[in-house]
Amino acid sequence: MRSKPKIIWIDAVGCNGCSHSFLNHPDISSFFENFKLLYHPILPTENFKIQKCDILIIEGALNKGKRLGYDIEKLIEELILHSKIIIALGTCAVYGGIFGEGVVFKHEKKKRDLNIINIPGCPIHPEWLMYVLNMIKNNKKIILDDYNRPIEIFTFTSHSGCSRNEYFEWKIDAEEFGTKEGCLFYYQGCQGPYTHSSCNRILWNEVNSKPRAGTPCFGCTEPNFPKQDLFKTETFMGIPANIPLGVGKRAYLTLSGIAKSLTNERLSKKLIEDCNEDK
């Protein structure tokens, strides 16, 4: 692509969280060096006008409303016609999320054949967008899955790399919030084993992730986000009703039964005994 691809970044209905998340990229200055930002909802740019661009980034869900004096949905349709590549940024733009409808889902109904790359996430991880932008700039082919998501990001589950994996292996649950010990998959509603994302491989803000901080994965990169009862694991015959991707129910039941019948003594007690409940 040209030396400095032109980007229009437009916000539909959302919270601007993907923009703010992207600004946390440790090498954000390279974005301003390598791309020409024609418009952005918050960052300083020239005044908005409908014009040709190389990359259109859509943040937020499609819904009734006004943006820059236009009807939001019409404005985005118009901008799509002026763009070579479209990036649906964040779960709102991809699937609709909390606030409306996603771009692809909307347009599939109209049988549009769009050159679209979906980056779900509520919010997106800054590295995910930077990767996609740099691939486009360097004329490299981004391999996409059936949902038009970059495979190099979304073939993983957020479970991969989780610091609680030992507890997952031995089927030891976290008895309550606020403990280093235990896996959040059994009671606290963690969706890590079946959520497509790389949150525990490419850490958030370079240092952490929700499950590492004791918060379950809410599946925010998935089409059904936010599902009901986000802090509860739905169970079937005593095991999670939604099981890790790629495993048969029977195989998972067997494995769980064996793991539970054996004991890992180290993991069955507090890792740091000095801090007991009396204190």
Add this chain to the structure above:
Amino acid sequence: MKINEKIINKIEGEAKLKIYGGKKVDFVEIEFYNFRGIENYLVGRHYMDALVINPRVCGICGHSHLLATARAIENAFGIKPTKKAEILREITTGLEIIQNHIKWFYITFLPEKINDKSKMLKAVNIASYVSKIIALIAGQFPHNSYIVPGGVTCDLTNLEVLKVENMLKTLKKQITDEIVDDEGHSEDVEKFFEFFDKNAGKGLNRFLVLGENLYFKSNGDVENVCEIDRNVFYEGEFFEVGPLARNLNNNQIKKVYSEYKDSIYTRVFARVYETQLILNYLLKIIKDIEICEKNYVKYNPKNSKGISVTEAPRGSLIHRVEIKNEKIKKYDIIVPTQFNLSSYTKEKPSAAQAAMIGEKVGDIQTIFKCFDICAVCANH
């Protein structure tokens, strides 16, 4: 009379001003649109789901909405978290205010008069460092849910606590050297006001603080707040909330206020200087963390109503919840932008309306933005 409509963007979301008057503003109406209906979205869901959904009200101040949610539920159930959990919450929500103010000044406000990319990058890099400190405790930023009724989900070791403390010290140095010093002096703020009248934008000169987190002290009672058509009154009057309102007892801010009253300059000064004041407070309280204290206390849910008031980046934030059989029956949010930017009559203007009335038409976008508008919050 001449009437102009002006769309304001490059704020959090978008707003429309309807300006009456030729050269000088006779009256101005403020309109927010793209209403998202998050309160209705919560109805019927498990109360814990609000901890995930409410932060999505806003990408820059969502963490305050998280704290407000957890505290409203705690108020309903009668839960008291441990001191350690409270300190961690103060640190992460205090840091959210700091990153908000830095981004607001350098990305939203400064470019009104000074377009300097290096200053924007400076701010983005410091704000990103702030986010990293939040993430060390909370998992990520934006949009974590580590604050839950009963405490926090994380379980830090001394290693992380010391690291957070060291990062706070580094941040203090960065802010002091590059943004605003301990006495409130900021080269960039002064530079801006070489191009803008420091005395412009005087508002109602009435201030309200309802939250009691961090070092802020309330001067009112939330029961006197009344919301009519998104306009928010206190005892039937409009008030200004936010950094100026809650720091008026600070000596440096008092000094500026006595000279410039509640002008655009005082408002900007207070917002930028508050980064230092909050940081000093966080550096003090982090020393009180008892690592062996519990992060989370168990509780029993019940059918009840709860309320919380939190000082968020832009001022007092009110959450009200009604819970029945563990489900949300009713949820109500009042955001600071509603206090400051209500749109009422010429005879009875809100703080922002009052600040714009009588000013030059060409100046009002800048005056409007000095309130740090969160249109996305206003449209929750």
